[in-house]
Amino acid sequence: MSPRSRMGELEQAVLEALWDLDASRCGADVPDGHGASGREVHERLVGRDLAYTTVMTVLDRLVRKDLVVRQRDGRAFRYAPRLTRAAMTAELMHEALEGTRGDREQALVSFVGEASAEDLAALRRALDDLR
Template sequence: MQGLGELEALVMDVLWRSTEPVRVRDVIDGLDDDREPAYTTVMTVMDNLHRKGWVHRQRNGRAYWYEATRSREEAAADGLRALLESTGDPTGVLLHFVRGTSDVESKILARGLRERGKK
């Protein structure tokens, strides 16, 4: 995910898979890779994510409980928008992308545009 370090992305993956707020220990237990980072390392990463606006935290007793501030899809769309803006020619990039879409992708894009018009 654009704008995230490797461990930050792994932490966000745990948060996005969770249906409720989680503690640092829950994140460590939920990491998919073989490494088990130190508790303080994950706590620092989650504090950084909070400062960057990726997560919301609420104190419950002695621990903070964390949850993502936006869905994985919203974060990906924000990253795509930032990437397009950084190219200097977002129109050209979008047109190039659309010309190369599959039939299924084209139908999804058309559906999104129809839904956008209904707002």
């Protein structure tokens, strides 16, 4: 199992905070390369009653798992998600399919069978775009 599929709830919350901070700066779900400080991430998670050091520990873990990139900014660091939400989701879906060991087609059929009308329409558009 990859680090991405073993992400804990707090790690997910910190990554979501980074995506939200990035989106608020550039108006889209695209990492802008500037990132956020640990303090900004901590402030974004204000309702969770977390210590600043806890947030920094989680950010460090996410860097080690290669989910977040860290860049020095003076005496501190800035953190940015390595992938967009969409790219991370796609990566997780690929990992899940790779783990099916021969039942890949059945897994895809089952997934599509449970998809909403909106998801099916999006899949059709994506397939049409690939042609």
